[in-house]
Amino acid sequence: MKKLGFTVFLLVLSMVFVTYVFSAGQAEAKREIPDKLVIGSLEPLTGAHAVFGSEAKLGTEIAVRHINEAGGIKSLGGVKLEVAAEDCGENADTAKLGAESLISKHKPIAIVGLYISRLTVAASEVTEREKVILMVDALVDSVTEMGRRYLFRPGPKASQHGKSAVEFVLGASKKSGTNIQRVAILNEDSAFGRSNAMGATESAITNGLTIVYQREYPYDISDVSSIINDIAAAKPDFVVHCPYFMDAILFANTFKESGKIPKFISGMGACGYTDPESINALGTTAEYYSNTFSYNPAKDTAQNRKFVEDFRKETGHIPTEAGGMDYYITWTLKEALELSGRLFPDDPLNPDNIRKAFLQLDLQSGPAVDTFPTNRITFTETGDNPHARAVILQVINGEPKVVWPFDTAETTAVFPRPDTTY
Amino acid sequence: MIGSQPRPESSQGGVVQAVIQNIINGTMMGCIYALITLGLSLIFGVMNIVNFAHGDFVMISMYFTFWASSLWAIETVATPLITFPFLFLFGILTYYLIIHKTLREKYVIQIAITVGLMTFLRAVAQLLWKASPRAISYSIVQGTFVIGNYTIMMSRFTSAVVSVAVIYLFSLFLNHTWQGRAIRAASDDLDAASLMGISYKWTYALAFGLGTAITAIAGGMLMTFQQVDPTMGLRFGLLSFCILALAGLGTTLGIIISGVIVGIAESLAMGMWDPRASSLVVYMIFILVLWLKPRGLFGRK
Numbered sequence: 001m002k003k004l005g006f007t008v009f010l011l012v013l014s015m016v017f018v019t020y021v022f023s024a025g026q027a028e029a030k031r032e033i034p035d036k037l038v039i040g041s042l043e044p045l046t047g048a049h050a051v052f053g054s055e056a057k058l059g060t061e062i063a064v065r066h067i068n069e070a071g072g073i074k075s076l077g078g079v080k081l082e083v084a085a086e087d088c089g090e091n092a093d094t095a096k097l098g099a100e101s102l103i104s105k106h107k108p109i110a111i112v113g114l115y116i117s118r119l120t121v122a123a124s125e126v127t128e129r130e131k132v133i134l135m136v137d138a139l140v141d142s143v144t145e146m147g148r149r150y151l152f153r154p155g156p157k158a159s160q161h162g163k164s165a166v167e168f169v170l171g172a173s174k175k176s177g178t179n180i181q182r183v184a185i186l187n188e189d190s191a192f193g194r195s196n197a198m199g200a201t202e203s204a205i206t207n208g209l210t211i212v213y214q215r216e217y218p219y220d221i222s223d224v225s226s227i228i229n230d231i232a233a234a235k236p237d238f239v240v241h242c243p244y245f246m247d248a249i250l251f252a253n254t255f256k257e258s259g260k261i262p263k264f265i266s267g268m269g270a271c272g273y274t275d276p277e278s279i280n281a282l283g284t285t286a287e288y289y290s291n292t293f294s295y296n297p298a299k300d301t302a303q304n305r306k307f308v309e310d311f312r313k314e315t316g317h318i319p320t321e322a323g324g325m326d327y328y329i330t331w332t333l334k335e336a337l338e339l340s341g342r343l344f345p346d347d348p349l350n351p352d353n354i355r356k357a358f359l360q361l362d363l364q365s366g367p368a369v370d371t372f373p374t375n376r377i378t379f380t381e382t383g384d385n386p387h388a389r390a391v392i393l394q395v396i397n398g399e400p401k402v403v404w405p406f407d408t409a410e411t412t413a414v415f416p417r418p419d420t421t422y
Numbered sequence: 423m424i425g426s427q428p429r430p431e432s433s434q435g436g437v438v439q440a441v442i443q444n445i446i447n448g449t450m451m452g453c454i455y456a457l458i459t460l461g462l463s464l465i466f467g468v469m470n471i472v473n474f475a476h477g478d479f480v481m482i483s484m485y486f487t488f489w490a491s492s493l494w495a496i497e498t499v500a501t502p503l504i505t506f507p508f509l510f511l512f513g514i515l516t517y518y519l520i521i522h523k524t525l526r527e528k529y530v531i532q533i534a535i536t537v538g539l540m541t542f543l544r545a546v547a548q549l550l551w552k553a554s555p556r557a558i559s560y561s562i563v564q565g566t567f568v569i570g571n572y573t574i575m576m577s578r579f580t581s582a583v584v585s586v587a588v589i590y591l592f593s594l595f596l597n598h599t600w601q602g603r604a605i606r607a608a609s610d611d612l613d614a615a616s617l618m619g620i621s622y623k624w625t626y627a628l629a630f631g632l633g634t635a636i637t638a639i640a641g642g643m644l645m646t647f648q649q650v651d652p653t654m655g656l657r658f659g660l661l662s663f664c665i666l667a668l669a670g671l672g673t674t675l676g677i678i679i680s681g682v683i684v685g686i687a688e689s690l691a692m693g694m695w696d697p698r699a700s701s702l703v704v705y706m707i708f709i710l711v712l713w714l715k716p717r718g719l720f721g722r723k
Binding site: 046047048049050051054189215216217218220221222223225226227229230233245246249250253254256257258259260277278280281282283284285 | 548651
């Protein structure tokens with residue numbers, strides 16, 4: 001009996017030893033780089049937000065094509081990237097399911113998406129649990145305030161958009177010698193609209209403006225005559241408005257039909273007024289409207305011109321906010337992977353190592369910066385880029401033109417509106 | 423801070439003026455809502471089928487209006503001349519292919535079928551026109567006229583007048599034509615109507631076709647000042663359910679009055695309280711009416 005017990009003891013000991021040696025050997029071996037790295041594109045491809053999602057996906061696809069043409073991830077032996085796309089639908093459940101499906105089927109190294117902030121928040125629960133890097137193109141401030149470790153946002157947040165919308169009007173009024181003192185702030189009532197409005201409100205107060213009217217409204221509103229009448233009664237010099245795409249058309253048409261047009265209507269949040277679809281739907285009514293943009297389609301760099309040309313070939317128009325953002329986001333991810341390859345050659349694809357690479361990243365040149373609104377990309381612990389800033393596009397002669405910041409403007413802003421009625 | 427600002431009009435006169443302006447705006451929108459509800463009322467009243475896809479018929483009509491107006495350069499208010507017959511045929515086809523087979527089924531089957539139709543129409547719209555909003559940049563009825571201190575938008579005014587006129591003409595059709603009487607008879611007592619020689623199959627198809635075709639006029643009028651996107655049908659669908667519950671079945675005047683009540687409630691909530699409260703007020707009325715007068719304020723059955 002004693003002999004049998006000793007034999008069992010020896011067997012267990014040898015098993016433990018073999019297991020230890022095997023696992024230690026594995027840990028010490030250099031992690032193999034796969035033949036290709038999958039980048040997930042998780043965007044709303046159906047439903048009300050599909051208009052943004054399909055162009056965002058295209059931005060990622062073009063970026064991946066350009067990265068592969070340029071030799072892939074060089075620090076990882078020139079490994080090529082591949083896009084796997086999934087529809088995140090219209091609600092939190094479909095967003096989570098989309099993230100789970102993408103991760104289980106394709107094992108992506110990172111996911112780019114989901115443009116709509118509430119969907120981003122939902123999907124980030126999955127990416128965080130699975131330790132997958134999430135590169136977000138959603139604007140709401142709180143997206144980066146939830147303590148997510150694997151979430152990064154190179155672009156400007158919503159409150160920066162709101163701030164930019166006010167600062168642009170103040171700058172343009174100073175240049176044109178127009179007296180601007182009274183502002184009306186209007187936004188659709190989601191977290192996105194509210195984040196934009198908070199930025200605008202803060203900027204208006206900081207700059208000593210008087211807020212004479214402030215309202216939130218549901219974006220599926222069917223008649224805005226009451227709001228336009230109230231705005232006119234408050235007599236603001238300009239209106240700062242964060243619409244949600246469809247409602248921008250209703251507002252622009254009602255402003256025009258009512259004949260109650262302030263000195264300027266400055267959009268914020270990049271939805272509506274200046275994107276190609278809105279210009280198409282509004283026709284000449286879109287003229288002189290402006291909106292903030294997280295991407296500068298007029299940035300005069302070879303990389304940006306190449307992207308604009310390729311995007312135009314596929315869609316017939318210049319890149320939208322979503323398309324442009326996903327382009328530089330994907331390039332930023334590429335740079336982080338490059339850095340991770342250099343810093344952690346033994347385990348460059350470990351999500352914790354990629355996170356460390358993101359935090360050490362300081363891009364001041366290269367394709368990501370060449371297509372970025374400002375000239376620097378770094379990341380804070382929360383995943384935000386402190387150097388991000390929005391640009392302003394204004395519709396002039398039917399074309400969206402970059403008019404702010406003034407030093408990099410494509411053309412001079414038309415300010416005040418020539419058709420102002422009060 | 424957001425949404426808590428005082429109203430711009432501080433004087434009592436200013437508030438009264440704002441209330442009246444909102445009542446005018448709400449009345450005009452209410453008439454258009456009433457026209458949309460007329461189609462739903464016809465289908466529900468005659469066939470006892472709750473058509474959840476009704477709002478999406480409005481959405482499809484708006485897209486057809488957009489097509490007719492932008493492809494063939496037809497003035498928006500004239501597009502129903504083309505879209506009305508088209509939607510009528512579409513309604514007849516929908517009836518024979520889908521609805522007719524569910525007449526003897528349980529309510530839950532009928533609901534599933536019309537909800538499925540709603541999803542299908544939405545998907546078709548997204549496929550054909552993508553998710554982008556479409557709008558008509560010019561219509562001859564755009565502009566304003568002023569009466570005293572009140573501004574009236576031509577597009578809403580024209581739409582309201584056309585809506586009331588169509589409802590009136592429809593009422594004449596129901597009361598003074600053989601087909602109209604057949605629809606009413608089938609609605610009141612299908613067995614007795616069948617014994618009198620009325621083909622229930624054709625009468626039902628006609629009612630469904632007309633109920634669908636009416637959305638062509640509503641869609642045409644809405645496009646003079648609104649945009650369309652694939653998801654907007656739900657809102658019109660819910661609003662028309664609400665107005666129908668308020669009006670009750672079998673009354674065209676009741677539909678107009680109920681539409682105007684909903685339009686004014688929505689406009690006053692939006693203008694005098696908070697734009698976010700407009701749906702709250704409308705659905706509060708809906709719940710109150712269902713609770714206090716389940717047959718509606720003007721219903722005859």
